Amino acid sequence: xxxxxxxxxxxxxxxxxxxxxxxxxxxxxxxxxxxxxxxxxxxxxxxxxxxxxxxxxxxxxxxxxxxxxxxxxxxxxxxxxxxxxxxxxxxxxxxxxxxxxxxxxxxxxxxxxxxxxxxxxxxxxxxxxxxxxxxxxxxxxxxxxxxxxxxxxxxxxxxxxxxxxxxxxxxxxxxxxxxxxxxxxxxxxxxxxxxxxxxxxxxxxxxxxxxxxxxxxxxxxxxxxxxxxxxxxxxxxxxxxxxxxxxxxxxxxxxxxxxxxxxxxxxxxxxxxxxxxxxxxxxxxxxxxxxxxxxxxxxxxxxxxxxxxxxxxxxxxxxxxxxxxxxxxxxxxxxxxxxxxxxxxxxxxxxxxxxxxxxxxxxxxxxxxxxxxxxxxxxxxxxxxxxxxxxxxxxxxxxxxxxxxxxxxxxxxxxxxxxxxxxxxxxxxxxxxxxxxxxxxxxxxxxxxxxxxxxxxxxxxxxxxxxxxxxxxxxxxxxxxxxxxxxxxxxxxxxxxxxxxxxxxxxxxxxxxxxxxxxxxxxxxxxxxxxxxxxxxxxxxxxxxxxxxxxxxxxxxxxxxxxxxxxxxxxxxxxxxxxxxxxxxxxxxxxxxxxxxxxxxxxxxxxxxxxxxxxxxxxxxxxxxxxxxxxxxxxxxxxxxxxxxxxxxxxxxxxxxxxxxxxxxxxxxxxxxxxxxxxxxxxxxxxxxxxxxxxxxxxxxxxxxxxxxxxxx
Numbered sequence: 001x002x003x004x005x006x007x008x009x010x011x012x013x014x015x016x017x018x019x020x021x022x023x024x025x026x027x028x029x030x031x032x033x034x035x036x037x038x039x040x041x042x043x044x045x046x047x048x049x050x051x052x053x054x055x056x057x058x059x060x061x062x063x064x065x066x067x068x069x070x071x072x073x074x075x076x077x078x079x080x081x082x083x084x085x086x087x088x089x090x091x092x093x094x095x096x097x098x099x100x101x102x103x104x105x106x107x108x109x110x111x112x113x114x115x116x117x118x119x120x121x122x123x124x125x126x127x128x129x130x131x132x133x134x135x136x137x138x139x140x141x142x143x144x145x146x147x148x149x150x151x152x153x154x155x156x157x158x159x160x161x162x163x164x165x166x167x168x169x170x171x172x173x174x175x176x177x178x179x180x181x182x183x184x185x186x187x188x189x190x191x192x193x194x195x196x197x198x199x200x201x202x203x204x205x206x207x208x209x210x211x212x213x214x215x216x217x218x219x220x221x222x223x224x225x226x227x228x229x230x231x232x233x234x235x236x237x238x239x240x241x242x243x244x245x246x247x248x249x250x251x252x253x254x255x256x257x258x259x260x261x262x263x264x265x266x267x268x269x270x271x272x273x274x275x276x277x278x279x280x281x282x283x284x285x286x287x288x289x290x291x292x293x294x295x296x297x298x299x300x301x302x303x304x305x306x307x308x309x310x311x312x313x314x315x316x317x318x319x320x321x322x323x324x325x326x327x328x329x330x331x332x333x334x335x336x337x338x339x340x341x342x343x344x345x346x347x348x349x350x351x352x353x354x355x356x357x358x359x360x361x362x363x364x365x366x367x368x369x370x371x372x373x374x375x376x377x378x379x380x381x382x383x384x385x386x387x388x389x390x391x392x393x394x395x396x397x398x399x400x401x402x403x404x405x406x407x408x409x410x411x412x413x414x415x416x417x418x419x420x421x422x423x424x425x426x427x428x429x430x431x432x433x434x435x436x437x438x439x440x441x442x443x444x445x446x447x448x449x450x451x452x453x454x455x456x457x458x459x460x461x462x463x464x465x466x467x468x469x470x471x472x473x474x475x476x477x478x479x480x481x482x483x484x485x486x487x488x489x490x491x492x493x494x495x496x497x498x499x500x501x502x503x504x505x506x507x508x509x510x511x512x513x514x515x516x517x518x519x520x521x522x523x524x525x526x527x528x529x530x531x532x533x534x535x536x537x538x539x540x541x542x543x544x545x546x547x548x549x550x551x552x553x554x555x556x557x558x559x560x561x562x563x564x565x566x567x568x569x570x571x572x573x574x575x576x577x578x579x580x581x582x583x584x585x586x587x588x589x590x591x592x593x594x595x596x597x598x599x600x601x602x603x604x605x606x607x608x609x610x611x612x613x614x615x616x617x618x619x620x621x622x623x624x625x626x627x628x629x630x631x632x633x634x635x636x637x638x639x640x641x642x643x644x645x646x647x648x649x650x651x652x653x654x655x656x657x658x659x660x661x662x663x664x665x666x667x668x669x670x671x672x673x674x675x676x677x678x679x680x681x682x683x684x685x686x687x688x689x690x691x692x693x694x695x696x697x698x699x700x701x702x703x704x705x706x707x708x709x710x711x712x713x
Contacts, residue, residue, distance in 0.1 A: 009063035010038050010077055014054035024048040025633075026070050026193065031459075035060040038074040043192030047071075048633075070106075070139055070193030106139045106195045106390075109185050112168050115199065116221065116401060117180035124217065124401050130183050130394070137390020138470055142188055143197045143380040144373055145181075145222040145273075148232035149244060150203020153280050156350055157232060158200045160370050162186050165354070168200045181221060185390065190374045195390055197380075199226060204247070217404055219247040220254045224400055224410060225393065228377040229273040229330075234280050237302040237335075239319065248325045256411040265328040266675055269649050271383055271412055274376070275330035278369060282337035299335035303327055307664060331652035334372065338365040378641075382416050385641030386474055395422050419473045424480040427471035432487050435464040439495055446503035446554025450612045453499055453555075454619050457492050462626050464488060469630045478631065485627060492619075503554025510550050511564055515543035522571060533579040533590065536572055540565070558608045562601050569594055643686060650679045 012035045014020050021039040022032065025047040034042060038060055039049075061068070063077050115130040144161060146154045155168035162184050181201050188194040201222050204215045223229055233241050257267040277299055286293050288301065305320040305327075306312070326333070341362040346353060355363045380388045388396065399418045400410045438460040447453040468484050475481055512519065518539040521527050527536040547561060576590055653676050660669040 010035060010060040010074070012037070012060040014058045014060070016055055018054045019051060020054045020058055022050045022052075024050060026068050032061040032064060032068060033058050034062055034074070038062040038077070041074040041076050043071040106187055107133055107136050107185050108187060109133065112182045112184040112198075112200065115181045115183040115397065123405050125405070126394070126398050126401050131398070133183075133185060134390040134394035137185060137195050139193055139195045139389060140379040140387045141195050141197045141390050141393050142191065142228075142377045143199065143226045143393065144228045144230065144377055145199035145201060145226035146230040146232055147201050147219055147222045148204065149234075154203070154232045155200050157230065157278060157366075157369070158184065158198045160366055161196070161198055161373055163189060181218065188374075194379065197390065197393065204244075216247055216250050216254060220251065220410070221397075221400060223251065223272060224255065225380070225397060226273045227380040228276060228373060230276045230278055230373075232278045232280065236282070236284060237277065237279060237299060242302070242322045245322055245326070248329065249321050251325070251329060254409055256409045257413070263675055266649065266653070266679070268329050269331050269652065270645055272329050274332035274334070274378070275326070276373070277333070277335045279335065279337045281340045283339070286337065295335040295337045296333070298337070299333060304663070305665075327656055331648045336365065336369040336372070338362055338369070381641055381645070382419070383412065385638040385645060386416075387638070387641065389470065391471070392419055392423060392473060395419055416474055420475070423471060423473040424475050427468045428480050428484045428487070430471060431464040431468035431484055432491070434467055435460050435488050436491060438463065439491065443495065446499050446506055446552070446556075448552065448554065450496075450499070450555050450615050453495065454615050457495070457619065458622055461488060461623055465626055465630050469634050481627065481631065485623065499554065500556055503556040504560060507553045507556050507560035510547060510553055511560070514547040514550060515564070518543050518568070527575045528578050530579060530581040533572070533576045536575050537590075540568060540572070555608070555612065558601070558604045562605050565598070565601055569598065639686070643683070646679065646683045646686065650676070650683060653679065
């Protein structure tokens with residue numbers, strides 16, 4: 001049954017005059033369209049779509065997973081629609097394979113796998129099984145990691161985020177269940193075209209480990225890999241709870257950032273995830289001075305720092321350190337408090353309980369937490385708003401773990417360089433392989449017209465560029481994109497040359513059949529007599545008409561015919577001279593007639609060549625425009641994310657400065673002024689700045705594309 005659901009398609013055929021829609025962001029095949037009903041129930045409404053009137057006969061492509069980069073289904077035809085209380089849809093069999101099949105650039109895992117573990121030598125390593133899964137995810141990823149002391153219910157929260165009762169291991173004993181970092185990838189429940197990656201980390205402070213350094217690296221990796229970090233604790237947010245979060249104070253020692261005009265903490269804040277503190281088994285009333293407060297206000301009150309001067313009692317600096325680091329590193333801070341879900345006996349079998357078995361207050365609090373994370377957690381990005389896909393996340397994890405294994409400190413700048421080195425060459429290779437395969441699959445030589453070959457080339461180019469744009473990372477000066485275009489141009493030129501070659505061969509194979517009568521007369525000399533020239537001309541004209549009526553000759557039809565007629569006109573001249581039935585005046589008239597026919601044939605040939613040249617120009621222009629259009633869209637997305645990142649940091653800095661002034665920390669507030677001023681200046685510059693490389697890029701594409709004309713002339 002699940003297999004049938006996975007193949008759901010709409011296939012509604014539009015009538016003339018009906019409205020159909022295509023999506024510029026998601027369609028891999030330009031012929032893919034949604035009917036009006038499917039479009040209104042799809043994610044494409046929020047994308048760059050095109051609305052047009054159907055001429056009739058267009059089948060709705062809803063459910064065609066091959067034709068769409070993302071969101072191939074509307075809500076009515078989506079086979080993966082599920083909720084918290086619905087069991088797994090069984091889209092793939094966990095017992096047969098721990099990886100999900102590729103589905104439109106994402107995966108649907110039934111159970112988590114280990115991402116990072118300690119090897120037999122006690123050193124961290126990234127697990128190949130997890131990398132193979134991430135390898136399949138070509139969508140942007142939203143990464144949520146949970147950290148906290150062991151046996152505090154972290155895994156349960158992650159299962160809730162995945163929309164499942166079971167998945168990440170839960171336990172009812174004092175033994176820590178999760179070792180290393182485990183991963184679960186699921187289609188994002190509220191962001192179509194995105195994958196939600198959940199990372200459940202090993203419990204901090206496990207007495208069996210006895211290795212605080214290991215805990216520090218687990219915490220650092222969770223921070224570096226996630227876009228939202230959830231810190232889970234029990235009871236209340238008091239001094240003891242904050243002291244257990246001492247790993248925050250070590251982040252600057254274990255993460256290296258590139259020096260810039262901003263201070264180190266600001267640079268870390270720009271790349272660090274948003275921070276969510278979940279307080280479990282919470283029993284206090286959310287009140288302050290007799291007035292109700294929110295959980296967020298409760299957290300901010302707990303993070304207040306104390307004044308430090310010569311009269312301050314011992315321990316104030318220690319009291320402030322974790323609090324100040326949390327304020328300095330995490331621009332967005334949220335808090336959710338949750339009551340105890342059930343009694344102690346029931347808690348031992350949490351995986352078996354449904355929401356009906358749990359305390360209603362806890363259920364609502366857990367739903368509020370999940371709703372916030374699902375709707376607010378952002379795509380994982382690197383500095384500058386560069387979004388990551390699952391494949392890039394896997395490479396990033398490898399880069400960080402390798403640095404730790406070699407005794408180095410993970411460097412954000414080195415990670416960007418490493419990702420660019422790995423991803424861009426690979427993006428070129430995969431896009432070019434797709435182009436070759438698509439051309440090989442769809443082109444049947446010879447094409448009847450050059451336009452037919454061009455149409456296939458244009459569609460394949462568009463999809464190949466999309467593959468590259470999606471898979472590339474920080475392609476400086478667009479050198480890899482230019483490399484791809486150069487390679488595709490060469491492939492296209494080779495296809496055009498082959499089209500000409502096969503067409504020429506096909507045309508010459510048609511000649512003997514269509515001019516058989518003429519050739520027979522020339523061979524037996526029957527035209528070398530009185531009145532023979534007229535028969536020769538009639539046979540020649542008849543053969544030309546028959547030749548032109550033949551299909552599948554390709555683009556060289558007129559070229560080959562011109563060559564053949566030129567040969568026969570030489571023989572025709574001898575026949576005309578030998579025909580004694582013609583007077584000199586008639587012979588002169590026939591000679592002029594032949595010249596007129598030759599001129600007409602040359603006109604046809606020139607027209608065909610002109611059409612091919614104009615099509616080549618259109619191909620070049622279309623390719624340039626498509627490259628720039630898709631690159632502009634990507635740059636604009638990254639620019640928007642970068643501005644949001646800057647706005648988030650600037651808002652956090654201004655809020656911090658206001659609170660410092662309100663509580664008498666004037667000197668510290670003044671120290672922040674220079675960094676705030678630089679952030680505002682950078683923000684204004686980026687808001688006003690327009691990407692200046694598109695003109696240069698266009699000329700680069702033009703110089704590459706000029707090679708197209710070499711095969712014609």
